[in-house]
Amino acid sequence: MKHALFQVAKDTEDPSGKVLGVACWLPPKNPTSPQTWESYLGDWWLWFEQVKMNLWHGRGGLDVKRYWIWKAAQAKAQSELWDDENGYYFCNIVTVVPEAQGKGIGKLLFKYVTDQADREGRKCYLESSRAEPNMAIYNSMGFELAKEMVCDDDGDAITLYCMMREPKGP
Secondary structure, eight states, rough: TTTTTEEEEEEEESOOOOOEEEEEEEEEEEOTTOOHHHHHHHHHHHHHHHHHHHHHOOOTOOHHHHHHHHHHHHHHHHHOOOOOOEEEEEEEEEEEEETTTTTHHHHHHHHHHHHHHHHHHEEEEESSSSSSTHHHHHHHHTEEEEEEEEETTEEEEEEEEEEEEOOOOO
């Protein structure tokens, strides 16, 4: 994630600068362009670091089979949805601590990147793990449901919600 865009919301009134929320966005790239060597090596570096952490700290209950089910479903969904050669800003993760939820912090974590996407005329993309209340929150920021992505582990299935945001004009 060397080139990811990280947004961090901190409590300015807390002397320690308590973190209230974090967002990680992946920058746009042409979905039909071949992977660069830098990106390829970065993926392997990330894999190596994950293996190292798993060996040192354990997997923490991670079910690797389900991870690969999700990655396969994600690759299929993105290949069907990502057709803009300008690429997409991909909100890889966003989280706000429970006591700060409902105060607009999540929207602020989106604002910088969505404003940048608007200036560049680029779309944004995310995958939500919950229909309620997440989809309504993302709808309020201009995201629309593009596809329901089912991750099925031999009948034990979950649905993720692929959402897109068109760039807004001036």
